[in-house]
Amino acid sequence: MMKSIKRWQSDLAKNITFIVTKDCQLACKYCYLVGKNEKERMSWDVAKKAIDYILDHKDDMQENSVIWDFIGGEPFLEIELIDKICDYLKTEMYRRNHHWFNSYRFSFSTNGINYDSEKVQEFIKKNRDHLSIGITIDGTEVKHDLNRIYKGTGKGSYKSVVRNIPLWLEQFPYGGTKVTISSPDIPYIKESVLHLYSLGIKEVNINVVFEDVWQEGDDKLFEEQLMLLADTIIDGDYYKDYACSFFTENLGKPLDPVFENTNWCGAGRMLAVDANGIFYPCTRFAQYSLREKKAWAIGNINDGIDKNKLRPFLVLDRLSQSKQECIDCEVASGCAWCQGENYDAAETNTIYQRSTAICKMHKARVRANNYYWNKLYRKLELEGQREEYEKNKRKVKPEIC
Amino acid sequence: MLQYLIILLDDMSTSYCHYENSRTEKNLIPLDVLKVGIRFGMMENLMIQFVYPNYELTKEFKEAIESIDHSKIISSLCEDDEITNEADVIVYHDWTGMLYGTTLEDKCVVLRTSKADLFERYMLLKDVISKVSRLNIVIKDVEKFRDEDFDRYKQVLNALSEHIEKLYVNGKSPQLNLLTDRMMLKSMNNCGAGDSNITLAPNGKFYVCPAFYLENEKESIGDLENGLNIKNKQLYRLDHAPICSHCDAFQCKRCIWLNRKTTLEVNTPSHEQCVVSHLERNASRELLSNIRKHGTFLPEQDEIKDIDYLDPFDKRNEWQ
Numbered sequence: 001m002m003k004s005i006k007r008w009q010s011d012l013a014k015n016i017t018f019i020v021t022k023d024c025q026l027a028c029k030y031c032y033l034v035g036k037n038e039k040e041r042m043s044w045d046v047a048k049k050a051i052d053y054i055l056d057h058k059d060d061m062q063e064n065s066v067i068w069d070f071i072g073g074e075p076f077l078e079i080e081l082i083d084k085i086c087d088y089l090k091t092e093m094y095r096r097n098h099h100w101f102n103s104y105r106f107s108f109s110t111n112g113i114n115y116d117s118e119k120v121q122e123f124i125k126k127n128r129d130h131l132s133i134g135i136t137i138d139g140t141e142v143k144h145d146l147n148r149i150y151k152g153t154g155k156g157s158y159k160s161v162v163r164n165i166p167l168w169l170e171q172f173p174y175g176g177t178k179v180t181i182s183s184p185d186i187p188y189i190k191e192s193v194l195h196l197y198s199l200g201i202k203e204v205n206i207n208v209v210f211e212d213v214w215q216e217g218d219d220k221l222f223e224e225q226l227m228l229l230a231d232t233i234i235d236g237d238y239y240k241d242y243a244c245s246f247f248t249e250n251l252g253k254p255l256d257p258v259f260e261n262t263n264w265c266g267a268g269r270m271l272a273v274d275a276n277g278i279f280y281p282c283t284r285f286a287q288y289s290l291r292e293k294k295a296w297a298i299g300n301i302n303d304g305i306d307k308n309k310l311r312p313f314l315v316l317d318r319l320s321q322s323k324q325e326c327i328d329c330e331v332a333s334g335c336a337w338c339q340g341e342n343y344d345a346a347e348t349n350t351i352y353q354r355s356t357a358i359c360k361m362h363k364a365r366v367r368a369n370n371y372y373w374n375k376l377y378r379k380l381e382l383e384g385q386r387e388e389y390e391k392n393k394r395k396v397k398p399e400i401c
Numbered sequence: 402m403l404q405y406l407i408i409l410l411d412d413m414s415t416s417y418c419h420y421e422n423s424r425t426e427k428n429l430i431p432l433d434v435l436k437v438g439i440r441f442g443m444m445e446n447l448m449i450q451f452v453y454p455n456y457e458l459t460k461e462f463k464e465a466i467e468s469i470d471h472s473k474i475i476s477s478l479c480e481d482d483e484i485t486n487e488a489d490v491i492v493y494h495d496w497t498g499m500l501y502g503t504t505l506e507d508k509c510v511v512l513r514t515s516k517a518d519l520f521e522r523y524m525l526l527k528d529v530i531s532k533v534s535r536l537n538i539v540i541k542d543v544e545k546f547r548d549e550d551f552d553r554y555k556q557v558l559n560a561l562s563e564h565i566e567k568l569y570v571n572g573k574s575p576q577l578n579l580l581t582d583r584m585m586l587k588s589m590n591n592c593g594a595g596d597s598n599i600t601l602a603p604n605g606k607f608y609v610c611p612a613f614y615l616e617n618e619k620e621s622i623g624d625l626e627n628g629l630n631i632k633n634k635q636l637y638r639l640d641h642a643p644i645c646s647h648c649d650a651f652q653c654k655r656c657i658w659l660n661r662k663t664t665l666e667v668n669t670p671s672h673e674q675c676v677v678s679h680l681e682r683n684a685s686r687e688l689l690s691n692i693r694k695h696g697t698f699l700p701e702q703d704e705i706k707d708i709d710y711l712d713p714f715d716k717r718n719e720w721q
Binding site: 261262307311312346349350352 | 714
C-alpha cells in the first residue's frame with residue numbers, strides 16, 4: 001500500500017500557530033471551535049509582537065526547523081495579514097541569522113472555498129517552495145454537505161470546494177486531505193474515501209472526532225464500513241497508489257508501560273497565539289475551542305511565556321493520564337487522544353484525565369485493520385509479491401498531533 | 402491512603418503553611434458540625450488536627466475537641482493560655498514574636514517567613530533551633546525565587562548546617578525541616594493534601610487543604626452528609642506525579658496548592674519549588690556527610706547521592 005507521506009520535519013520542527021481569525025464562511029456541525037466569531041481578527045501589531053518574542057527567544061525553541069501554521073476559522077480570510085506576516089518572518093529570520101532560516105514551512109488547513117482567489121494564488125506563487133496546504137473535503141457531496149455547511153444559509157459547501165481540487169492538486173500533487181468522522185457520517189465512509197481517490201487525492205487522512213458524540217451501535221456500523229472499504233481497496237488494487245490512514249500496520253497492539261509510555265499529543269511542544277496576543281500550548285486550549293472549561297493560557301506577547309505553565313505538558317506521559325483499563329488494553333497502540341479535548345471533558349481542571357469517548361470506535365477500527373492486513377498479505381503471498389512489498393514499504397512514524 | 406483529618410475551627414484559623422489567611426470575620430464551625438466531623442474522623446480511623454483561631458473557644462467546643470485524641474495547631478498570637486500550653490504546633494508569622502517568645506521550649510514551632518526576611522535574619526535562628534524540639538520553616542513566597550535568590554539560599558543553608566553539625570557533635574538532636582528531614586527519610590514525605598490528609602471547613606464541607614477552602618469555597622471534595630468525592634483522586638498521589646515520582650528530595654513540601662497556582666496542575670511543581678528543595682537536599686547531603694566524620698550517625702540510612710541537577714524536570718529525557 002502506498003504509505004502516507006510524513007509531514008515535513010514532523011519530529012524535528014517546532015509548530016507555531018497563528019490563530020489569525022476566529023471567523024469562517026462555514027459552520028460545520030462537528031467543528032470543535034465552539035466560539036467562532038467575526039470580531040477576533042489578529043492585528044498586524046499583535047502578529048509582529050508575537051514574531052519578535054518568538055525570534056528573540058531562540059534559546060527556548062531549539063528545534064531544527066519550524067512550521068508556521070495559520071489557522072482560523074478559515075485562515076485564507078486573512079490572506080493579506082498572512083502575507084505580511086510571512087514576509088516579515090522571512091526577513092527577520094534572515095536578518096537575525098536565525099537557525100530556522102531556510103528550514104521553515106508555512107502550513108495551512110483550509111476549507112478551500114477561496115483557494116483560487118487572486119490574493120491566495122499570488123501568495124502561493126510567492127512562497128511555493130515553503131508551503132504545505134491541505135484542503136478539507138469530506139468525501140461525496142452527500143457526506144460533505146452533511147456537516148460542512150455555510151454559516152447562515154445552511155447550504156452545503158461541496159460544490160464551492162470541489163471546483164478548486166484540480167488546481168490544488170496541480171500545485172500540490174501530493175496534497176492530502178483530512179476527513180472527519182462523526183456519528184452521522186459513518187454510512188458514507190467507504191464511498192467517500194473512494195470518491196476522494198477518484199478526485200486524484202492520493203492521501204486520505206481520516207479521524208473520528210474525539211468528542212463524546214457516539215451512539216449505541218456506531219462501532220458496529222463503523223466496523224462494517226471499514227471492512228467494505230478494506231475489501232474495495234485490496235480487491236481494486238488501490239493500495240498500490242493510494243493511502244488511507246484508517247489502515248495502519250502497527251495499530252492495535254499492547255503498549256509496554258515502560259518503553260512505550262510517551263505522550264502522543266504535541267500540546268506544549270507546540271505554541272499558538274491568538275488575536276489578543278495570548279499564548280497557548282496548542283490551539284485547542286484557546287477559549288473558542290473549549291465547551292466547558294476556561295482557556296489555558298501560558299503567557300502573552302507582552303509578558304512572555306510562563307515556563308512553569310508548560311511543565312505539566314512536557315512531563316505528561318501515557319500512564320499518568322490513563323485509566324488502568326487503558327494501560328492494560330491489549331489493542332492500545334494507535335488509540336489517539338487530544339490533550340485539549342481531554343482537558344475540556346475532564347471532571348476537574350486537568351490535562352491528566354484521558355477521555356475514553358473513542359474507545360469502542362478504536363476497537364472497531366482495530367478489528368477492521370487486522371482484517372485488512374491479513375487479507376492484503378495473503379493476497380500478496382498468493383501473487384508472489386509479498387517480499388517485494390515488504391522491501392519497498394517505508395516505515396512511517398505516527399504523526400504527532 | 403487517608404490518614405489525617407484537618408479541622409479548621411474557624412475561617413480565621415491560623416495559616417501554618419504557604420497560603421495566607423486574610424479572612425477577618427469570625428465564622429466558627431457550628432458545634433454539631435464539629436461533632437459530626439469528629440465522628441467521621443473516628444469512623445475513618447483518621448488522626449485529627451485542629452487548627453485554632455486566636456480567640457478563646459467556649460467550654461462546649463473544648464469538650465467536643467477533647468473527646469478524641471488529636472493535635473492542636475495554634476498561632477503564637479492565640480489569646481487562650483490554656484490552649485497555648487497544650488499546643489502541639491505553634492505558628493509564628495513574624496520573627497520578632499518568635500525570637501522573644503516565651504513558650505518555645507520543647508515545642509514544635511512553625512515560622513512562616515518571606516525569603517527576604519530569611520536571607521536577612523537567618524543567623525538569629527541558631528538560638529531557636531537549640532531551644533525547640535523542631536523548627537519548620539515555611540517560605541511564604543517560594544514561587545518568587547529568582548536565580549540570585551537560589552545562590553543566597555544555598556549560603557543560608559550552609560551557615561545553618563554548620564550550626565546544626567555543632568549541635569549534633571555536642572550530643573543534641575536538633576530538627577530543622579530544611580536540613581535534617583532529608584537525612585532521616587527513605588522515601589517521599591510531602592504535603593499529602595488530597596491523599597493522606599483532607600480538610601474539614603467550618604461550612605461542613607471537605608477540601609483538599611485549607612488553602613483550597615480559603616481560595617474558593619465552591620471547590621469542595623465532599624461533605625459530612627454525603628462523604629468524600631475526590632475527583633481525579635489519583636492526581637494527588639505520588640505515582641501520578643511525573644516529576645515528583647522521579648525525585649529524591651524526600652523532604653520537599655510538594656505543596657499541592659502551590660503546584661496548582663504555579664503550573665495549573667496539582668501534580669506538577671514549579672521550577673522554583675524543585676530548585677529550592679534540591680538546594681535543601683544537597684545541603685542535607687553535606688550535613689549528613691559532615692556529621693558522620695565525627696562518628697557513627699544514622700547507620701541505617703544510605704548516603705545521599707551526588708547529583709548534577711537542581712530540577713528533575715531538566716532530566717526528563719532520562720526517564721521519559
